[in-house]
Amino acid sequence: MPRVIGVVGTAKNTGKTTTILHLLRQGHIKNIPIALVGIGYDGEDIDNVTRLPKPRIFMEKGMFVATSEKCLELSTAELRVISRTGFMTPLGEVVTAKIEDPGLVVVSGPNQAVGLRGVIEEFSSTGVALILIDGSINRIIPLMEADVLVFATGASRNSDISKLTHEMKAIHEIFRLPEAPAEARLMKDANTISILSLNGEIQSIPITSIYDSQDIELLNQALRKESRYVYIPGIVSLGALKIFASEFSSRIASKAFIFPNAGHILAEGHPCDFAQLIPLLESLEIEIRILRSVPLAAVTINPFYARWSPQETKYISCAVNKKELERTMSAILPIPVFNIKEGASDRRLFELLTTSLC
């Protein structure tokens, strides 16, 4: 099976496309059959000279891409369709294609994890060794199909370096949540919230997620002294988690909440708040675990951002202090931090993400 790398942008202009292009180039240099798939739509830039839309992603002959049908004609590269996945998006059916002639490609792919799984399976039968997923933090669930993730962040997300780095730390902590023990995996196919007791008994309650006190009450009624693991196939809202931490802590002490993956926690969108709650819950003997861990292996940073100038009625390009950004981010994270633009030929990121392949 090919190695799947998810590239996650935290906002527009954080360097996600730059990171993808870098990884594609590295893969090409090493002659690794590499595929790119998007889970949304990587829109085109408008060419300043011609005012025509211009795709951003350049792909070489021999590379592969999964994209929606309507995007084939928008691409300047010559693409040969290999298979049709049957998965539909607003831009047509998702197809897999091989680049016959290099050029620019518009990438738009399956918009759900199930579609992405299908694409990964299609590629694995074509000899592709490495698949890059072009993703975004606002659509994190499909990216949980990856084997490893790299986050692209920068001043476009937040021009306050302290806040930006703390947020990335919170995100990393969520990705570092321990996996649940083997016995809890018995519940992995459950469609609703399931409770595994010490005696091996599994109960279900008829909801998939916990949003409010009503849902909490439903859970509480089902919890018993012997209940050990609570598997939540959906989400727990931040508000609900706060209630757990304050009002119901005694009832759910010594129990573990298990989520399918870190995405089910990040999808709510408040990584810093969640990350703060986790140690608090742990101190109350409420464990947060995940079934499948997808490691966040590295972060790329972009010090540039666009600021609106009312006087000039246009956006102007600004930058935070790139050395300070890199220094602070590196200090706060236990994983490597890269500034791709500065080290364009730096192979370390690629090697880190593809250790078993090179």
Place this chain on the structure above:
Amino acid sequence: MPLDPVHDLGLRLIKKALDEAGHKTILLPPDLSLDEILKRAAEQKHLDYILVSRTIGYGAAEILARFMDLAEATGLRKKTKIAVGGMGIDVKLAAELGFDAGFPSTTTPDQALSYIENRGRLFQNSRQTRIIRNKTDLTKGFSYKFHQDRTQQLLEDIADQILSWAKNKTSPGIERARIKEEILLCEKKGRSSDSSKIKHLRTRYLDLCDPEIAHSYLGQNLPSRTWKIPAQRVKNFQRHIRKLCSQLTLRNPIFLSQNPRLFVQIGSGSPLMDIVHMKICEAWGADGVITICPSSSARHEGLLNGLLNHEGDGTLLTFQNLLLIKKFMAKGTLWGIRAHRGLNSPEAVLYAGLAKADLTKLNFFYGSLGAGTDPARLVVDTLESIRLSAKFGIPFDVPSNDELGGIPTPMSFAGLLVMTKVALRLGAKPILKPLFCYSPWIILNEYMLDNYVDFNAAKIKALRAIVDAPLWVGEPAGFMTHTEDRIQSAVTTALHIELARSLAVQAVTIASTDEAYSRGVINLNPRLDSMKAVEATHRFLGQNQISPSPKADIWAEYLISKIDEILSSARERKDFIRCLHEGIFGGPNEGVYPGRAGRNTIREKA
């Protein structure tokens, strides 16, 4: 479900459409949190679709994307399709945010319903919302009955005089039309055995043409400012326009199912540019097109041949030009070809018939008194043209643009009525075309000093009181009320057309805002200026009417009595051609003179 606190009107309209179609819908209140929405969705046993409405603003895209992420995390996407619509939404943004479908703010409730009922298959191609227009027969339902016996009798007697005078007469124009018909039919059959026959017929045809036409017929020595269109350009044009047309949708006609039908006049000098104008006018709501040919071509015996460009006030009337225009015409578009002036009237109607046009234009009063053709010649030719129009089943309109030359309305209308009667006698179907105009006679008599409403209404009332026949306000509506100012021009056009609609006429011809610009070709965008103005004015009035004051009735009666006097004088004269020369239908007193082109070219049939 609206994610925006205020704007859920679009959703309410869609809900109404879905409810009426029998679907079970729940409209969530605006401003719910994502968690609240997801919980409500989870509580539904069966939930096939969620429609999200959002006005795009700062941070909106992130919220929408997060909603889709949460929908996937909570398992909602396994059973439910989720679509987004509203301001700033397009298919690409919907794809970026992970939705199953995206609808722009122009989406109608019907289109949303269609998405739901097609089980989530999106009508990506706007051709699926193409409106098929059916052609209207403008003459349908009219009895052509004259309400006053006296008028009926006057017209019968005049028609008798005309028909008996013309009985055995023929002209080069008539003979050319007959020969040309044979040529075109032979060419259509395409048999090589006919080639010498065609050659022979062509020689006979050219013998009846003016020398400059004869010399240019085969494409060499073309008259000045006339060129053959290069074959490669035609090829490229066809390919390019086909590509652009593939995305063409026809809008609803501006007046939907009610009258009047809206016509545009197109004659740029090139059939290629005419086609571009025609396609865009069709898309923007025109029901019909009238092809305008140059006034100069009316003075020559014979029509040129081939795909030809002409720098001047119209597109040359060649059969090939017409066929090319027809090729690109939408199925539902009505098409008129003029034949009311000059020495080629029968041939023009022949072309109209064989090129499958829907309408032609004939009026020997206007053509001889306002447009330079010899009265006797034009009468003879026009009678043949009327017979041809009946043979091909093409109605013709009878224009009254002679008013613009100074002819009083009653004289012009008397002419319209004579033409109508003659047409009926020959089995044809005429459409009367009064002009809504600020003409010299109207100015001199101060009939429109206060407003443009009353006297124009009087015209319609008068004609209606005389005969039950279709009426078409042209050409164009509001003639001489336009200035070069775009806004003024668009507004005056729109109001004249609303007046025409209020008076329940069958058709109108619309000017562009270039109407008063005489130094160049009518451009495309000015055509759309006027159409937009008509659309906006009609949106304002809807079914309401512009109502004339009682003055309109007084003037209508005046017009009727004057028409009566004129028809009586004409009958008394007992020599119709002399009537035309002596000014009974307009003469030197009014500033018009009988035409001379084609004088002394009539002869007795063999």
Place this chain on the structure above:
Amino acid sequence: MADSALGRVVDGLDIETFLLCENEEEGRNQAFLLMKELGFLQADVIFCEYIGMGVRVRMRAVMNKPCHHYSWLPE
């Protein structure tokens, strides 16, 4: 008064026309390019409508903003 005719424009210069194109997005982009070709690097789309074959479009080049220096007023 200003040295150039363009300098005498009170506030804005509107350009209105019909551009052939295949969809509204292409039409808008071409309209901006049109203004650029005419020498107006900053322009705004006042109106753009695509129904078939092209867009009817009005573009505006802002010559003078109310709160700024006026090209037609000597300093």
